[in-house]
Amino acid sequence: MNKTTFKLVGLALLGVVVMTSCVKKKKEAVDPIDTSSMMHAVTVNKTIQASAYTYLQVNEGDQEYWIAVNKMEPVPGQTYYFANSMEMKDFKSNDLDTVFASVFFVEDLSSSNEPKPAMANPHGEMGRKVVEQDESIRVEPAEGGITVASLFTNKADYAGKEVLVRGKVVKVNNGIMNRNWVHIQDGTGADGQYDLTLTTTEVIAVGDTVTMLGTVAVDKDFGAGYFYDVIIESAVVK
The missing domain is CATH 2.40.50 (OB fold (Dihydrolipoamide Acetyltransferase, E2P))
Structure with missing residues (x-):
């Protein structure tokens, strides 16, 4: 390789390095918003x-x-x-x-800068008893289905499996994370867990009694403290 060729190659490599540095700087220019507990x-x-x-x-x-x-x-x-x-x-x-x-x-937008408690789950699931138990509900399981109590008691056995559940809808949050969050109760429970959450793209109203088929996920962590012991995902009405 002669000197002229060597210089040209060197300049080309330098150009690549400079361009790469510019791209990296451009990517790093926008800082993420801090979503920690600072005010x-x-x-x-x-x-x-x-x-x-x-x-x-x-x-x-x-x-x-x-x-x-x-x-x-x-x-x-x-x-x-x-x-x-x-x-x-x-x-x-x-x-x-x-x-x-x-x-x-x-959750805690305020005109005051006084510290507030940690953000509650917008899906209504931070803690087991956010949704009150309706003791008047008595819903028989669907044929081939399981009860809420059975699901919570044997969650490890059902993890990753499709199950059929039937219950009365007590709460709905639509359009969060591109899905609807439906809470049902059937009158059964285990260890204080009586409210079952399902995610679905179907539109369901509070007060409806529904039979739904979906896949069980256990110890589901959506991040930022949004944790479910048991949740049924991608549920459809049967």
Whole structure:
């Protein structure tokens, strides 16, 4: 290789290194929002109301992002505070028919900067007794199905398997993480666990008695403290 060729190759390699460095810098330029328990102070720029949530476009310092809170009437331009949140990426709001590239679900938005308790699960499942037991419910299991008590008692045996369950719908949260979260009870329980959560894309109303088939997941951790001892996923009405 002569000197001229060597120089050309060297310059080409240097160009690749420079370009690679530029790409890396570009990727690292946007810092993620800290979703730990530190206190955040945000100013409201824009508000969109949906049936269950209020979506707010906010500024925190030089960062602009979306948060979602339980229905409220925020004041544009006012500063609000929160300490705990959970980020949902590519989140679709069925109410708004809109996909948010990123939205932070916030439980404790306040006009005061006093610390608040940790964020509760928006699916209503932080702890076993968030959904109260309806002692009037008595639902017979479907043919070939199992009871809520049997599922919780023998969860290890059912893990990863399809099961058929029947119960009365006591709570529904629609459009979270691109699925609907349905709580059923059948009047049975084990070790204080009487409320069973199923995820589905079907629309189901509170008060309905439904028979559903889905796959059992145990010790399911969605992150940010969203943990289920037992949950039935991808459930369909039978």
